[in-house]
Every structure is written in C-alpha cells, then in structure tokens.
Amino acid sequence: MINKLTNIVKPFLFLLAPIHCEVCKKELTEFSQFKYLCMTCFDSMPLAQNCEYSFNILLNHIPKENLYIDEVFSLFEIKSNNSYMDSIYSLKYLGLYDIGFEFGELLGKKVLKEKKFEYQISTSVPIHKARYRERGYNQSDFIAKGASNTLNIEFDDRLIKRKIYTKSQTLMNKSERKINVSDIFDIYSESVNFENKNIMLFDDVITTGSTLNAIAKTLKEFGAYKVAVATLASAL
Numbered sequence: 001m002i003n004k005l006t007n008i009v010k011p012f013l014f015l016l017a018p019i020h021c022e023v024c025k026k027e028l029t030e031f032s033q034f035k036y037l038c039m040t041c042f043d044s045m046p047l048a049q050n051c052e053y054s055f056n057i058l059l060n061h062i063p064k065e066n067l068y069i070d071e072v073f074s075l076f077e078i079k080s081n082n083s084y085m086d087s088i089y090s091l092k093y094l095g096l097y098d099i100g101f102e103f104g105e106l107l108g109k110k111v112l113k114e115k116k117f118e119y120q121i122s123t124s125v126p127i128h129k130a131r132y133r134e135r136g137y138n139q140s141d142f143i144a145k146g147a148s149n150t151l152n153i154e155f156d157d158r159l160i161k162r163k164i165y166t167k168s169q170t171l172m173n174k175s176e177r178k179i180n181v182s183d184i185f186d187i188y189s190e191s192v193n194f195e196n197k198n199i200m201l202f203d204d205v206i207t208t209g210s211t212l213n214a215i216a217k218t219l220k221e222f223g224a225y226k227v228a229v230a231t232l233a234s235a236l
C-alpha cells in the first residue's frame with residue numbers, strides 16, 4: 001500500500017520541484033529544446049555505435065544460428081559515461097514516463113539515419129501485469145511511441161505478452177538470464193496479423209540481447225519477416 005501511494009505521489013512531487021536536466025541535474029534554461037535534457041548534455045551525449053557495428057558486437061553474445069534479430073539500434077552507450085542512465089532510472093522508477101517519449105524521438109532520428117529496412121509495426125518489450133500494476137505503466141511503451149512518431153510506424157502495445165513473472169534482469173548473471181528468458185513470451189491471440197511484416201521492438205537498455213532475441217524468435221515463429229531492436233541505452 002505504501003509502495004503504491006509513493007508511486008502515485010512521486011510524479012506530483014516532481015512537478016513542484018524546479019525542472020532540471022535528468023542527466024546533469026542542472027536547472028533547465030529557456031534555451032533548452034527539451035523538457036528533460038539540457039543542451040550541454042544533448043551535445044555531449046555518448047552516442048551508441050551505429051547499427052552495423054552494434055550488430056557485430058551482438059554476435060559475440062549470441063551465435064549467428066541462434067540470432068533472430070536483424071538490426072540493432074541504440075541512442076547512447078553507457079560504458080564510457082553512465083550518467084545518462086539516470087534518465088532511464090527516472091523514466092522507470094520516478095514516474096517520469098514523458099522522458100521515454102522525448103528520448104524516444106531522439107532514438108527515432110538516429111534510427112532513420114541508420115536503418116536498411118522499412119518497418120511497418122513497432123512494439124515494446126512487455127512487463128508482467130503484476131509489475132505493470134505496481135508501476136502503473138510500461139516505460140518501453142513511451143520509448144516506442146516517441147520513436148514510432150518520428151519513424152511514422154504504427155505502434156501496437158498488444159502484440160506480445162509476458163507469461164511468467166521474472167526477477168529483475170539486472171540482478172542476474174549472464175547464464176541465469178539465458179535460462180530466464182527462454183519461453184516466457186507469447187503472442188496475444190487477438191493480435192493483428194503481422195505475417196511477412198517487419199517489426200521494430202523497443203526496450204530501455206540492451207545488455208546481452210537475450211531478452212530481445214527471445215521475443216524476436218517468438219515474433220518470427222508467428223510469421224514476422226524482419227525484427228529490429230531499438231533501445232535508449234546500449235551496454236553491448
């Protein structure tokens with residue numbers, strides 16, 4: 001109950017505080033083009049490697065014969081400077097879901113420059129309904145909406161469902177993650193027909209790609225032609 005109340009109150013408390021950059025915490029001036037990001041942090045954002053480079057790194061984590069992902073896009077990388085992860089923390093845990101939309105639009109612009117294929121449908125990595133109840137929203141929906149807006153792709157949040165409640169990925173080691181993600185996703189029976197369509201799948205962070213690859217596998221089993229993944233942060 002206390003948790004629930006805190007979750008409801010937090011975003012309103014934030015509205016009373018001065019609006020600041022979610023990366024450096026400095027107060028935003030009227031010159032900022034963004035609601036949650038100052039121009040200094042925008043200009044010095046450690047942009048993630050391009051799609052082709054990221055795809056080759058992904059192949060170090062997942063052998064080619066088990067890889068169902070066709071393209072990989074990320075906005076920023078977090079190995080050299082992880083202060084940008086603060087924006088994702090605020091997006092996930094402080095109720096600031098609008099950050100997802102704003103950063104999602106930036107991600108969309110980067111994808112536009114790098115993509116090789118055209119995508120017809122976008123969707124997001126689902127969170128289990130128990131976690132959805134606790135948090136009140138799925139952060140990746142907002143990333144997907146912002147990026148899909150820029151990319152002009154139709155967003156569908158009722159494509160994939162999570163069958164099993166899993167413990168947080170960040171608390172697990174690599175082999176635990178692989179076991180954990182196998183066979184936990186399914187397709188909603190009433191989903192639109194996406195056979196032979198190209199789908200772009202959104203999440204907040206890519207670490208090993210195993211969760212995203214498990215979903216890509218499920219989408220392809222149900223007829224998707226190509227599956228791209230796009231995340232705000234890359235830890236690849």
Ligand SMILES: [Zn+2]
Pocket residue numbers: 021022023024025026037038039040041042
């Ligand atoms: Zn800043």
